[in-house]
Amino acid sequence: MEFDKPVVGGPCWAELGTSDLEAATRFYTEVFGWRAEPDPREEMRGYTIVRKGEAAVAGLGPLFRPSQPVAWNVSFCVADADEATNKVAEAGGTVIRGPLEVFDEGRLTVALDPSGAAFQMWEAGRFCGADAFNRPGSLGWVELATRDIKRARDFYTTVFGWSVNASEWYTQWGLRGEDFGGMASMHDRFPPDVPPHWLPYFAVEDVDATTDTALRGGAKTLQEPTSVPDGPRIAVLRDPQGAAFGIYRAAQDARDARKS
Numbered sequence: 001m002e003f004d005k006p007v008v009g010g011p012c013w014a015e016l017g018t019s020d021l022e023a024a025t026r027f028y029t030e031v032f033g034w035r036a037e038p039d040p041r042e043e044m045r046g047y048t049i050v051r052k053g054e055a056a057v058a059g060l061g062p063l064f065r066p067s068q069p070v071a072w073n074v075s076f077c078v079a080d081a082d083e084a085t086n087k088v089a090e091a092g093g094t095v096i097r098g099p100l101e102v103f104d105e106g107r108l109t110v111a112l113d114p115s116g117a118a119f120q121m122w123e124a125g126r127f128c129g130a131d132a133f134n135r136p137g138s139l140g141w142v143e144l145a146t147r148d149i150k151r152a153r154d155f156y157t158t159v160f161g162w163s164v165n166a167s168e169w170y171t172q173w174g175l176r177g178e179d180f181g182g183m184a185s186m187h188d189r190f191p192p193d194v195p196p197h198w199l200p201y202f203a204v205e206d207v208d209a210t211t212d213t214a215l216r217g218g219a220k221t222l223q224e225p226t227s228v229p230d231g232p233r234i235a236v237l238r239d240p241q242g243a244a245f246g247i248y249r250a251a252q253d254a255r256d257a258r259k260s
Contacts, residue, residue: 003133009160009175011142012077012122012129014200015059018241019070021046025060027217027239031210032137032202036060041103052137057130058202070242073110073120074142074198076160081107081123084159088121091158092151099123113155115148117196134203134250141201141248142181149185152196199236201246207233210247214239 006012018024025036025048034050034057047061063070078084081099088111089095096118098109106125112118122129132138146152149171156162156173163174171183186196204210207225215221218240225235234248 003178003180005131005133006077006124006129007175008077008079009162010077010180011074011139011200012124013059013075013120014072014130014139014142014202015061015075016072016243017061017063017068017070018239018243019063020241021048021060021062024239024241024243025050027214027219028060030217031214031219032204034058034137052132052135055131055135055138057132057138071118071197072200072243072245073118074200075108075120075122075129077129078121078123081109081121084121084123085109085111087159091155093155093159102127113144113146113196114151115146115196117144117146117152117198119198136203136205138203139200140203140250141246143199143201143246144181144183144196145186145190145199146183146196147186148196149183152183197244199244199246201234201248203250204247205249207235207247207249211235211237 003010016024028034029036034052036048036050038046038048045062049056050058050060085095085099092114094112096110099107102108104125105127107123109121130139134140144152153164165172165174165179172179173181211225214237220238222238222244223236225233227233232248232250234246236244236246238244
């Protein structure tokens with residue numbers, strides 16, 4: 001993801017819904033060096049903004065509904081939540097909730113794409129989303145795992161206007177000429193009971209060291225640290241409560257070379 005701030009149509013926030021907010025906060029602050037700031041409003045039930053330095057980078061919250069799975073959720077920035085919500089329904093998606101007013105912070109819609117992958121849309125009010133991307137401890141890539149590549153491609157390009165850069169084995173999503181995420185076919189890589197889903201990847205300085213820290217904190221590896229051909233070193237982990245997330249080491253030297 002080349003953006004350094006939220007842009008309309010792109011990912012703007014990642015938030016965890018967890019069964020044990022206190023334990024999850026301990027885990028992630030240790031793994032990423034985040035600083036936790038719980039929201040004092042009673043209605044937010046302890047929802048916590050985590051920061052890397054002074055930058056807000058993600059949210060940690062309790063499960064607000066009995067049916068809500070323990071998982072990381074990805075939010076995409078929209079200019080008009082009503083218009084975007086209508087597009088989801090017209091394109092074959094399912095609106096779960098919203099648009100909802102979240103105080104004066106913004107408006108939220110929770111939806112499912114046609115394959116069943118959950119995602120969120122956020123119309124900014126006072127709160128625009130993450131203050132940092134691509135830096136260690138912040139969001140840097142989002143990936144859709146789905147069993148219906150064509151239908152997902154048609155859906156997301158219709159709703160958000162994304163560009164598609166596809167190879168035989170992987171699809172990259174783009175916006176304004178910059179790729180920010182990808183899509184992979186689930187096929188036999190996942191057990192049948194694992195639903196389609198969005199997976200956030202957070203940038204780290206050292207994938208192997210961060211993986212070791214996560215494992216000591218009770219995580220499990222879903223994908224061991226590996227170097228992607230012509231790409232970064234990555235790993236995929238499951239936190240102690242069961243939420244999956246990815247980590248990667250960004251190719252800082254390559255980004256600097258493109259800017260020179």
